[in-house]
Amino acid sequence: MTNIENRPVLAVENYSLDYETANGPYHALKNINLSINRGEILGLVGESGSGKTSLAWSIMRYLPQNAGEPGGRILLGGDNLLEKSEREMETFRGRRISMVFQDPSTSLNPTLSLGTQLTEVLIRHRGLTRQQAWKEGEALLDRVGLKTPGQMMLRMPHEASGGEKQRVVIASAFACNPECIIFDEPTTALDVITSRQILDLFVELQAETGVASLYISHDLALVARTAGRVAVIKRGDIVEQGTVRDIFTNPQQDYTKELIAAVPDPSHRLVKDDVAITETPLVKVEKVSVHFGRKPFLAALTGKKTERVTGNNAISLSVNPGEILGIVGESGSGKSTLAKAMTGLNRFEGKIWFDGREIKSLSDMDNAYRKDVQIIFQHPDASLNPRQKISEILSRPLKLFGDATDLEKKVGDMLEQVRLPRTHANRYPHQLSGGEKQRVAIARAFASKPKLVICDEITSALDVSVQASVVELLLELQKASGTAYLFITHDLNLIRQIAHRIAVMYRGDLIEVVKAEEIDSPDRADYTRRLIEAVPRAAANYQ
């Protein structure tokens, strides 16, 4: 499949990169070798901190001051980029090699119109006048599938959706027909359905232009859908490189095997469907609505009507004892809003029945309720107080809800329960890794022996392999304690593995609640079907 006679468009040869730090040099990349031919997509897969983005910066020649390059070459169509001056690179970037970034909401300047940001590439590299560039820009936006290009050009970034913005970013990357484009996790910040559309657009444009593409991602399943070849990077080392099929069917390295095993596979269920749907559920949410925004002072005085934003629109669902109920939906669909209402962080209308008790408002959520209903948040960095030791963090719920005798031993037991060494009690959160921090957050939630734990996207900030181990831990705890989970996630493959039932939410409404194994049946609601179709499952095809 690779044409050996042709010189590769991009070739990285024996390239190493160091960062000078206070603790001596840090080897970010070690002897990297890879090449991409015209028309080819090379997937670069690795966990956070593996050096995949560092490699992108190296290729773009956009390195921080403390970077050092002990050796190697980076060739773009035969030109060694390491020997190019900054001025020469400025003429290369955007014209011969360009980049699509992870989050379109931060990679576009908030105070310049989309058209201005798109045309500046054309003006700079193709020497067009402002009017020509504007016209060309509209044509480009049309090409990336935006419906009203003329109007879109005039919009400011905050007036466009994430998907629309990412299309604009892609349009500017393709604007000058570059030889090579680096895609740095271009769909990670987008919704499931939007990211599917962006991915389709990328595949289409790539086939049309034949641009050599380096597709960086942490998601093996996603790379398998797009790339022809995959390189697996671990701690600055490329451990394995080969065609997608080879990597999936015959991985050589343990690390690659681990990565593949960690990818959630919906056909491989991790829980038994033994939860009875009872007449007396543990929690019953009855027509709970959440509205945001308060009346401005002036409007209240003048009696002017103000529109409130609806976060949840009359949601009714129930969780049975020991059940794992998954909630899926796009960002902004009201998943977390519901979780916050149930834990008393959002005001709500409607009723919540918990264990036979009626909760009508926040004031009904007393200590006993809070003891029984615990929440774990997405970012452990934000939910653990950075100035408290782990022991302090974990002893707080014990003092609040349990008996505070023999705290030291109990904290140690809790840490052991979540597979952390007892000695971690003396550490501060910043001394732990992301996965370890989330384990501490889990231990904290379980400290009060709750009946329901709400997990709000708790694995989405973690790497795939770490996610797998955290999920495993959660399932074990569930088995041991019989706690029910409300598991909020946007990862459909994961939730299909672990949930008993799945609730699908869309723009504040509950679309439906279905049994996990029936979610891909054709009788599902339109939106659910679209969601299921959008999720890349290619990994399964090779297994």
Added chain:
Amino acid sequence: MIVYTLFIVSLIVFAITQILPADAAVMMLGENATQEALDALRQTMGLDAPIWQQYFSWLWHVVQGDLGTSLRTGQPVGPVMFEALGRSLLLAVLSIGLMLVLAIPLGIIAAVRRGKIADMLVSLVSYAGVALPEFVTATIAVLVFADWMKWLPPTGYVPLTENFTAGLAHLVLPVCVISVILIAHVSRMVRSELVDVLHTDYIRAARLKGIPRREVLRRHALRNALLPTITIVALDVGYLLGGVIVVEEIFAIPGIGRQLIVAIQARDLPAIQAGVLIMAATYSIVNFIADILYAWLDKRIQYD
């Protein structure tokens, strides 16, 4: 919103002057006046009415543009205060102008050359500027430029309409003294904002589109970095109003600050009320304009 603010300010101003240990009637008639004379005067001045009535009658006159009559001179205070305000505003506008011309480039240089010698020099100078109060810088400035060098007149005020060059010469020292602190403050602000902006993803994205550094700075970074500066400058007007009082006193400029000091010394209640109200109104209006300007420049912000 600004109407509410001004209303509340008028309440506070009135309340403060009520608390002041001064009786207008005693002030006018002197310590030895008879009780009958005092009572009669209080009645004609409406000082025997309940406080809220006094307040609303005062407010009603203020709304109509009548700020009251000075107890000291017997003249209406409004025209005097507004004339003084005009002189103070001239001083303030010139100071802000000088500040903007110097502070923004200094902040930009410091941010772009972060950690280099230029950055440290700017930091040093701005620390010195923040640390020295205006009466110290003013005294030093008068000593050096007026007393030793004899380049500029030490104190006094000449209207620009009367003698332009002399008027300008009298303004140079006060303007410089006021701007020093502003420059220190604003250049540090510009620097830190710009440093933040230069680390954003969209700046990196622009650079990786092949846009040269200088142009990225001009088109992408500066606008976003300077936006918060508008708010800071508007807030600094508050400092300016206070600082102006000191500087006007030192340089003997008959601005609103000086008028206010005279009024306070003479326990001239209507004049104090008028002066404070005018200053508060100026501050509110400036900040109101700044908010509108900000919303106009940053399209993401919308006010209902």
